[in-house]
Amino acid sequence: MLYVGQEVRRGDGVEKVNGSAKFIDDYKIPDMWHGVVVRSTSPSGRVIGFDFDSSFDWSKVVVATASDIPGKNAVSMIEDDLPLLADPVFKHVGEGLLLIAAPTRELAQKAKSSVKVRFEEFKPTLTIEDSKKKKWVLSHHEINKGDLKKGFKEADRIIEREYSVGHQEHIYVETQGAIAIPRDDGVMEIIGSLQCPFYVSNALKEIFNWPENRFSVRQSIIGGAFGGKEDYPSIICGYAALLAYKCKHPVKIIYDRTEDIISTTKRHPAIIKYKTGVDKNGLISALDITLEMDGGAYLTLSPVVLSRAAIHAPGPYRIPNVSVDATTFATNTPPNGAFRGFGAPQAIFALESNMDEVAFEMGISPDEFRRKNALIIGDTTSTGQRLKESIAVLDVLEEAMSSSQFVNKYSDDSKWKKESSKMRGIGFSLFFHGGGFTGSGEEKLKSRAGIRIEDDGGITILSAQTEMGQGSHTVFSQIVAHTLHIPIDHVHVCVPDTAVVPNSGPTVASRSTMVVGKVLLDAALRLKGEIDRFAAGKFSARLSDLEWRGGRLFVCGDEKSSFRELSSQYMKEKGVTDFIEQYILPEGHHWDDEKYCGDAYPAYSWGCYVAELEVDKDTLEINLLDLHLVQDVGTVVNPVLARGQVEGGAVQGLGWALLEDFKMKDGKVLTDRLQKYIVPTSLDVPRLNVKFVEHPYSKGPYGAKGLGELPLDGIAPAIANAVFNACGIRIRDLPIRPEKLL
Ligand code: MTE
Ligand code: MOS
Secondary structure, three states: OOOOOOOOOOOOHHHHHHOOOOOHHHOOOOOOEEEEEEEOOOOOEEEEEEEEOOOOOHHHOEEEOHHHOOOOOOOOOOOOOOOOOOOOEEOOOOOEEEEEEEOOHHHHHHHHOOEEEEEEEOOOOOOHHHHHHHOOEEEEEEEEEOOHHHHHHOOOEEEEEEEEEOOOOOOOOOOOEEEEEEOOOOOEEEEEOOOOHHHHHHHHHHHHOOOHHHEEEEEOOOOOOOOOOOOOHHHHHHHHHHHHHHHOOOEEEEOOHHHHHHHOOOOOOEEEEEEEEEOOOOOEEEEEEEEEEEEEOOOOOHHHHHHHHHHHOOOOEOOOOEEEEEEEEEOOOOOOOOOOOOOHHHHHHHHHHHHHHHHHHHOOOHHHHHHHHEOOOOOEOOOOOEOOOOOOHHHHHHHHHHHHOHHHHHOOOOHHHHOOOOEEEEEEEEEEEEEOOOOOHHHHHOOEEEEEEOOOOOEEEEOOOOOOOOOHHHHHHHHHHHHHOOOHHHEEEOOOEOOOOOOOOOOOOOOHHHHHHHHHHHHHHHHHHHHHHHHHHHOOOOHHHEEEEOOEEEEOOEEEEEHHHHHHHHHHHHOOOEEEEEOOOOOOOOEEOOOOEEOOOOEEEEEEEEEEEEEOOOOOOEEEEEEEEEEEOEOOOOHHHHHHHHHHHHHHHHHHHHHOOOOEEOOEEOOOOOOOOOOOOHHHOOEEEEEEOOOOOOOOHHHEOOOOOHHHHOHHHHHHHHHHHHHOOOOOEOOOOHHHHO
């Protein structure tokens, strides 16, 4: 059965369409209580005490404070600086101070409004500028290649520009939520709208000071995550678990949209400076990049977001002399965290706006400038990684140029521009995205995943990877069914539950297909080998006489048995059910954490995105006409799901580029609901022309690489470049609003 490369219907599709899928707020558990969080209303200060209104009957509810935490008051991530409940110092608006559980949501809300927090206020630090003065550095990375001084000496022109981007809120359809169930056997069971069940059990272990086996964390069906449910669920699950532990009932906590927007993580705002040296021939001789990010009040995932931004900032270009100086600063705002792209979209907006500006000033066409400088096989990236295979920079560029007819539209007197009464423009971006954890990250993770033979010979996939809409569970089933030559409905994907599945690492960094998919392929190959040998023995045949068709076994042309029958017999005779494998980085992969150089990622995916748009001459409104989205993600395992990833990422990217204007004042979020924080709807989506050029990666499963985040990276700069082409105005600060054009 051939499944890889086919438009297999997604396993989770029907129940999501017909409404039977059970999201976290759909769970009704007997005796379940509801939790709410009392939060700080000031960006910086110290709690003095809580006043409980005596007209409220407090005997009906349970209150938990930091002093109820059995273990450490810290949510472990990279460091332990973030408290579960601030005590007594709080560092941003919306920080959890006190928890309440009650038999009904209404009563819990009533109790919440009957508590007053007495606090002392400190002077907050709210901007990168202020934080810099105080040297509030959360993390720092440097990349150095070649000799920058020499590179600038060789330059004919040196161009310096500054770019900036604001926050972006995930706006997953389903807000954050979790349920904690204190079981009679002493296990705390957690069900949550989350990306990484093992992150949650790791954090809870410290909060409770309990062994790992006293937690069972599993994912409910989730309505989108986009990085926003990577680290944050450790906090909300911690709240639910602490309340459940104290009130001895299952406790559900669901945030409403405003609570979600004001208190959970967002994309890091950034200020990015490029100093670019170009020689007479149009080759980039030196690139000096300074990247500053606003990390918010606690470290959370800032170091890894910063690192990815730094590594992606020099882009898919051959540059002999590069320096990237990257810093995240702390401010008294909610911690910023993972958001699709993980720092790369910020860097790539600046990079690709800059490449366009430099080409323009040099009088070189933007496509020709990219062609001259694009990485090809044998080149080294800015971290010194020598590129050996699956390099598609020029291919995606040429395909995008021809499918958009870029050259015919770009010039000011083109027919295409003249046929509109509005100002038309076309622009593009060229970019890459590394799949999987950075550097030696995948080695440290030691991801384990595999497959299990069930009693009836069916196959269950065991991994911690979560399905969050991206299609990973369908893709996994395709890889396994394809390898075993069995019908895909004989393959079932286990719910990611820490008590059941091996730890295959988090569902982040676009790693599921390329990394965990490879582990599953290895496991399936091992099982297939075993079953083949078992069958050959049983039917006294040679391995070469066996032929599998649709899960049925033929020996020298005669049908003898089925995969189901044989695997069930194999299991009973050999007593083996599980085939678990571990990911190993390709041989020769080297990364130096000290010098920050070497092989930053096992493989890169490549994209070239073209935006065509019109700017209204009177209102300066921007209307997108077409997006041409060309990429190489290696082998496309499921074309319709892959297209879905590109379309979704593109729409999130155009929201960030044109509409989403996240505003804070004095540390408080002003855009705290969807009436004020405007995200794209289907009416804002232009024609999308999605194309894949396939450059298979030999170490990925059937040649597949990462895909999930790439599509968000290239949209904003393509739009900024198209706006410049339309009306000659360069906007270097996202979002690109008509007010800024004015
Ligand atoms: N697609 C949908 N529909 N929903 C999501 O939450 N998250 C994105 C991307 N695509 C997301 C999504 C993010 S942030 C990542 S890292 C990848 O999916 C993770 O999944 P993958 O490893 O399967 O690519
Ligand atoms: Mo994605 S931001 O790595 O969860």
